[in-house]
Amino acid sequence: MAYTLTINGKTLKADVDPDMPLLWVLRDSLDLKGTKYGCGIGACGACTVHLDGVAVRSCQTKVSAVGAKAITTIEGVGAHPVGAKVQKAWIDHDVVQCGYCQAGQIMSATALLTKTPQPTDAQITSGMAGNICRCATYIRIKAAIAQAAGLTPPLAQPTEPVIIPAPPLPPHTPGPPGGGLPANAMPPGPAAPAAAGAPGARVRPQTEGAL
Amino acid sequence: MIETPILSRRNVLKTGAAAGGGLFLAWGLNADGSAAADAAVSELNAYVTIAPNGVVTILGKNPEMGQGVKTSLPMLIGEELDVDWSRVVIETAPVNQARYGGQAAGASTSTPSNFEPLRRVGAAGRQMLVEAAATAWQVPATECATSLSTVVHTPTGRKMTYGQLAARAAAIPAPDVKTVTLKDPKDFKIIGKSVRGFDSPKIVKGEPIFGIDVDRPGMLYATFTQCPVHGGKVKSVNFDAVLAAKGVKKAFVIEGQGDIKVFGGGLQTGIAVVGDSWWHVKEATKLLKVDWDVGPFADHSSAKYQAQADALAAGPGQSIIKKTGDADAALAGAAKVIEGAYSYPFLVHAPLEPMNCTAEFKDGKLEIWAPSQQPEGGRRSIVKIMGLKPEDITIHMIRCGGGFGRRLNNDYMIQAAMIAREIGGAVKLLNTREEDFAHDYYRSAGWHYLKGGIDAQGKLVAWKNHFVSFGEGGTVLFTAELKPSEPPAPVVENFTLEQSLMDCAVAVGMMRAPVSNAVAFCSQSFLDELAHAAGRDPIEFQLEVLGPPRVTGSAATKDVYDIGRQRAVLEKVRDISGWGKTTLPARTGMGAACYFSENGYFGEVVRASVSPSGQVKVEEVWVVGDIGRHIVNPTGAMTQVQGQIIDGVGQALGLAITIEDGKPVQTNFHQYPLIRMPAAPPVVHVTFTETNNPPMGLGEPALPAVIPALYNAIFAATGKRLRSLPIDAKQLRA
Numbered sequence: 051m052a053y054t055l056t057i058n059g060k061t062l063k064a065d066v067d068p069d070m071p072l073l074w075v076l077r078d079s080l081d082l083k084g085t086k087y088g089c090g091i092g093a094c095g096a097c098t099v100h101l102d103g104v105a106v107r108s109c110q111t112k113v114s115a116v117g118a119k120a121i122t123t124i125e126g127v128g129a130h131p132v133g134a135k136v137q138k139a140w141i142d143h144d145v146v147q148c149g150y151c152q153a154g155q156i157m158s159a160t161a162l163l164t165k166t167p168q169p170t171d172a173q174i175t176s177g178m179a180g181n182i183c184r185c186a187t188y189i190r191i192k193a194a195i196a197q198a199a200g201l202t203p204p205l206a207q208p209t210e211p212v213i214i215p216a217p218p219l220p221p222h223t224p225g226p227p228g229g230g231l232p233a234n235a236m237p238p239g240p241a242a243p244a245a246a247g248a249p250g251a252r253v254r255p256q257t258e259g260a261l
Numbered sequence: 262m263i264e265t266p267i268l269s270r271r272n273v274l275k276t277g278a279a280a281g282g283g284l285f286l287a288w289g290l291n292a293d294g295s296a297a298a299d300a301a302v303s304e305l306n307a308y309v310t311i312a313p314n315g316v317v318t319i320l321g322k323n324p325e326m327g328q329g330v331k332t333s334l335p336m337l338i339g340e341e342l343d344v345d346w347s348r349v350v351i352e353t354a355p356v357n358q359a360r361y362g363g364q365a366a367g368a369s370t371s372t373p374s375n376f377e378p379l380r381r382v383g384a385a386g387r388q389m390l391v392e393a394a395a396t397a398w399q400v401p402a403t404e405c406a407t408s409l410s411t412v413v414h415t416p417t418g419r420k421m422t423y424g425q426l427a428a429r430a431a432a433i434p435a436p437d438v439k440t441v442t443l444k445d446p447k448d449f450k451i452i453g454k455s456v457r458g459f460d461s462p463k464i465v466k467g468e469p470i471f472g473i474d475v476d477r478p479g480m481l482y483a484t485f486t487q488c489p490v491h492g493g494k495v496k497s498v499n500f501d502a503v504l505a506a507k508g509v510k511k512a513f514v515i516e517g518q519g520d521i522k523v524f525g526g527g528l529q530t531g532i533a534v535v536g537d538s539w540w541h542v543k544e545a546t547k548l549l550k551v552d553w554d555v556g557p558f559a560d561h562s563s564a565k566y567q568a569q570a571d572a573l574a575a576g577p578g579q580s581i582i583k584k585t586g587d588a589d590a591a592l593a594g595a596a597k598v599i600e601g602a603y604s605y606p607f608l609v610h611a612p613l614e615p616m617n618c619t620a621e622f623k624d625g626k627l628e629i630w631a632p633s634q635q636p637e638g639g640r641r642s643i644v645k646i647m648g649l650k651p652e653d654i655t656i657h658m659i660r661c662g663g664g665f666g667r668r669l670n671n672d673y674m675i676q677a678a679m680i681a682r683e684i685g686g687a688v689k690l691l692n693t694r695e696e697d698f699a700h701d702y703y704r705s706a707g708w709h710y711l712k713g714g715i716d717a718q719g720k721l722v723a724w725k726n727h728f729v730s731f732g733e734g735g736t737v738l739f740t741a742e743l744k745p746s747e748p749p750a751p752v753v754e755n756f757t758l759e760q761s762l763m764d765c766a767v768a769v770g771m772m773r774a775p776v777s778n779a780v781a782f783c784s785q786s787f788l789d790e791l792a793h794a795a796g797r798d799p800i801e802f803q804l805e806v807l808g809p810p811r812v813t814g815s816a817a818t819k820d821v822y823d824i825g826r827q828r829a830v831l832e833k834v835r836d837i838s839g840w841g842k843t844t845l846p847a848r849t850g851m852g853a854a855c856y857f858s859e860n861g862y863f864g865e866v867v868r869a870s871v872s873p874s875g876q877v878k879v880e881e882v883w884v885v886g887d888i889g890r891h892i893v894n895p896t897g898a899m900t901q902v903q904g905q906i907i908d909g910v911g912q913a914l915g916l917a918i919t920i921e922d923g924k925p926v927q928t929n930f931h932q933y934p935l936i937r938m939p940a941a942p943p944v945v946h947v948t949f950t951e952t953n954n955p956p957m958g959l960g961e962p963a964l965p966a967v968i969p970a971l972y973n974a975i976f977a978a979t980g981k982r983l984r985s986l987p988i989d990a991k992q993l994r995a
Contacts, residue, residue, distance in 0.1 A: 140461070
């Protein structure tokens with residue numbers, strides 16, 4: 051069957067079986083591989099895409115059921131203002147570990163914020179409950195969504211650990227000074243709760259550690 | 262499309278002088294990371310290439326699976342090279358252990374084994390750039406300094422960029438990396454600063470950078486179906502029906518070889534279905550009707566293992582793993598003897614990217630694109646099983662959508678290679694989630710029958726463990742073992758560890774923080790149990806059991822255990838968590854645990870509440886870790902620890918693989934509730950205490966302690982001591 055699909059604002063044609071899930075049409079017929087296979091039973095959320103702005107599981111959506119609905123995938127979600135904010139927040143909060151689930155997370159978060167621009171903590175939690183992150187980046191996902199929503203004060207957690215430096219080493223023959231600052235380093239995050247330092251220990255201020 | 266142009270470009274790289282244990286290679290990249298149109302770029306060393314426009318390309322040598330080494334290892338080189346990090350491009354190195362040393366991701370070893378060697382690589386490159394500038398200016402190199410990819414002649418202020426110097430520097434013989442000067446750590450500008458994951462901008466846009474995204478011209482797709490009971494063989498199969506299905510090109514049996522229960526050991530018999538799209542082959546796979554010879558394990562079950570373990574524990578251990586002092590006599594003389602039978606189930610790794618591999622067989626040569634934690638091990642297995650020469654196999658290391666130890670076994674790589682050879686072309690093997698659940702190298706189940714003795718003063722005087730595990734021919738299975746040095750063995754005066762073994766239906770293997778991810782639960786829960794029996798504060802009791810700061814074990818026996826470091830993290834987490842000073846609501850409790858795993862020392866406190874119906878909610882977690890002198894990338898370190906804590910909580914809250922009729926019952930995520938946002942602890946405080954010890958890795962060591970800390974918090978909240986994983990909410994009802 052030949053299907054005409056509207057994907058990320060473009061019209062694309064796919065000659066596939068009617069019962070082929072949209073996931074595999076996207077990945078293997080149309081070379082849009084950002085949408086991921088995780089479970090094939092709609093349980094993990096890695097395959098989340100939007101149909102007319104609503105988050106759906108593309109592994110459970112037959113291509114024949116899409117009809118004229120506009121499909122948005124991770125490759126196109128950045129063209130929407132909310133999607134772009136979410137993607138930026140994901141980078142700002144260094145959310146990604148392995149990254150495999152994050153396309154689905156971003157699609158769910160964008161759908162959530164499109165429908166509920168100022169979600170409560172509980173609304174974020176329930177809105178994201180369908181997406182598994184095996185690396186368990188949930189704390190940063192929530193913080194990133196809070197940033198994208200412009201929540202004040204944000205629900206954000208610190209992105210920097212507390213680091214208590216070691217006592218000084220014996221004298222060292224120094225090499226030449228210099229070195230570059232990583233320009234893609236982190237922005238200052240919200241302050242972490244101060245650790246009770248041991249006598250003489252210095253707790254690195256959060257803004258100092260974050261460049 | 263993915264990576265192929267870049268990867269194939271690597272085949273035509275020129276080689277030059279050796280340094281840092283590697284050959285010097287070079288190719289060019291534009292600032293956006295794309296290949297340069299010409300080769301006007303300069304080789305600096307095996308890891309570093311500098312283009313005339315100043316873009317520095319650094320290779321990441323180890324597999325990336327979410328632990329962050331693709332970013333953090335190049336940071337080590339960039340630090341000593343003194344680069345302008347904003348103009349660094351990171352590429353994945355080719356798989357070539359002769360050139361790059363070990364290229365595996367496991368046991369949290371990437372940081373410790375590369376921390377100094379990669380700094381030396383960077384320092385050697387910097388020395389060459391300085392020498393090139395000094396020669397051009399005809400000044401002594403000692404008058405030159407570097408900063409932000411620029412060499413400065415300090416007396417005159419003259420400057421040349423690395424881009425301008427690269428060609429000249431590349432012509433200079435490489436210095437011996439052993440002789441180069443490293444920075445004083447106080448001058449570090451990149452190490453110790455938070456750097457975001459290099460690939461994250463691609464990931465949030467859905468760029469195809471994972472193994473599952475690999476594409477080859479004319480590529481076919483495949484599934485591989487193994488006997489539901491591990492090790493079973495095919496008696497007959499209805500190939501006619503499968504071959505008649507739409508899109509199917511070929512279907513065939515691949516006979517198993519070797520012993521899959523030996524690490525890296527083999528291939529199980531299975532059926533490959535190959536076709537023109539993965540959807541077609543997956544649908545066709547459903548039509549398979551196989552008459553399996555299921556082998557000897559078909560009557561195995563988790564219930565039988567439990568009964569067998571109980572029966573074995575009633576008798577003497579089959580072997581003694583460790584005996585110090587006289588635990589029996591000390592127990593006989595103890596004021597109180599406490600017994601606890603602890604157990605934990607099999608777990609499946611379930612990285613979110615299912616097992617997959619793309620392989621192409623052409624003219625007797627094999628090219629492989631593998632999301633693997635140790636691709637070289639895959640090459641060895643393919644050489645052994647397929648009889649190919651190592652030099653006829655090219656392996657490309659592709660980002661893994663999670664590993665957790667699963668991808669240390671390369672079974673899926675061997676399967677893809679066998680299928681590619683059979684069809685004489687390119688194939689992407691993608692196994693279903695169900696196949697992944699059915700054929701993992703599971704985290705082993707285990708049973709600890711513990712006895713502890715307390716004297717009249719409330720001190721621990723004896724510890725005895727009859728450990729029941731799995732083995733073959735009297736040898737415990739790899740990762741199902743308990744080492745004689747496993748805590749608390751080094752610190753208890755009267756200590757006995759006995760072992761008895763049972764046959765196992767399934768293969769077991771390394772899972773994030775192998776062995777300690779399970780055994781910490783048993784020993785750290787039991788210590789808490791003993792502390793309460795003694796009427797003591799659990800942290801104070803544990804500190805007493807640890808004893809004074811000292812080091813046990815030896816480097817030669819690879820069991821160094823620094824009790825001072827273990828104490829310090831426990832004391833610190835006690836202090837920052839408000840331990841013992843917090844008034845808690847009803848059915849809310851705090852629990853503590855500490856553990857030493859993968860060379861990291863961790864102390865952890867969990868605050869959890871238990872609802873009247875028995876539902877456990879982890880409210881807050883405090884973590885203190887000591888992994889040595891440097892936290893290379895703090896943001897990465899923070900997220901690794903938080904991920905491990907939430908992973909451990911998730912295991913405790915509900916994960917188990919149970920065996921019935923010789924096979925795993927759970928088939929997919931609907932029966933294996935990986936933790937999601939609602940159950941994840943919302944706050945995880947992370948503190949690192951840097952100590953003057955070599956820096957260690959951080960992909961694993963925070964996980965083990967959180968599970969007993971949670972169980973101990975549940976006891977504090979409810980007075981109920983649970984002794985098996987996962988948590989049984991029914992036992993916690995008010």
